[in-house]
Amino acid sequence: MGGAIAWTIRHADGSEERMQQRTNSLKRLAMNNAFLAGEPAAVQEATAHWHAWKADWEANRGTGEFTHANTPDYAPYPFGLRPSEYGLVVTDFRTKTILSCQDYTRLDRDHLSRTMRPDWHPGGLPPAIEALVLAEMDEEQRAWHVANKAKLLDDARREAERMRALLAAGRIVAVFEAATLVETPVAGLGFDEVLDLALGRDPGSPTDGTLGWVRLALPEVWRLREFSPDTPEGRAGVLEAIRGLGFALDEAEREAFGQWIAAARAEGCEAPGPA
Known part of the structure; x- marks a missing residue:
């Protein structure tokens, strides 16, 4: 099974891409040696589908006649730094930090x-x-x-x-x-x-x-921090970590996190994280 997962990349120059991506391609794109080394071809490959969907969305959302069948599934563009169906991952090339709070897969x-x-x-x-x-x-x-x-x-x-x-x-x-x-x-x-x-x-x-x-194991310069997506503490913890890395959230992103944390609190889930 799979679906959508939020993935934000902050590049070494400070530019950001706040995306929604396919779950089943995340580990292949986000955890390979070339991508983590910042090699341009690997970074481009990691975001190529999203950029194609984004261009399709911007050109055809008025008619709904999209070139790519998946385009509406990963809207809006940009998605924002907020949780999606399976949670979220943040890859920060400036601090060499990966944050993960999602219930699709363990990145380690x-x-x-x-x-x-x-x-x-x-x-x-x-x-x-x-x-x-x-x-x-x-x-x-x-x-x-x-x-x-x-x-x-x-x-x-x-x-x-x-x-x-x-x-x-x-x-x-x-x-x-x-x-x-x-x-x-x-x-x-x-x-x-x-x-x-x-x-x-x-x-x-x-x-x-x-x-x-x-x-x-990650390359030595990188650090992975994984948070439980099933508890309010885990969800609040990744939000605190995102803020600690200096990411700015707009009102809609803050509201989405608030609702996500409140939902875990209401459910009282203590289920284990992803396998």
Whole structure:
């Protein structure tokens, strides 16, 4: 599942982008090595979809005939520094601080997948069996299958490259069991060894896991502060931290935070944070 999450970026020059973004792309965009190093191409990639939606919104909101189907889902533009459906994240390049108060994912954790194995095939079919299946399809079905497989393979390759880069930079520090949180350090291991440790050592066996969890470290100059999104204390805490970093909030943003904190207080939630 996923949806929308608020994400504010303050760049080193003090300029800001107060956005709403897709939850499922946040960790890939916001926690990779190049983005946190401030490399222009990575920063541009992180905000490219939002800028396209923003331009679409400004050009077509009068008619509602948007070029991008997602444009109205992430309105208004700018969204503001305030919580969204799943909460909010703030990335501040000036102080090298990340604030997170959201119930979609823990930013100090990530997962490995069997799709990152070099011999993975979409659908789990060996090439010889896949060829037989393709032979039974009509032309339209075959074209869809080939295009979809190419996309799945490209997505898997990109994710594997991202995780390899994190490991090479020393940012994957341990594999852990989701149920117990018991950690196994991975110092000195190669990527395939970490995959084996996380997913199971026999890729062909029924016990080979679909997902394995890893704990991440940030580059040394960065600091991550995570706040519980389920309690009034956590929500008020991230607001205090935002103010402490010198962000200015307008009346609408202050009101949104006030309502968010009051809602947690009224619900009396003490649920755990994101996994």
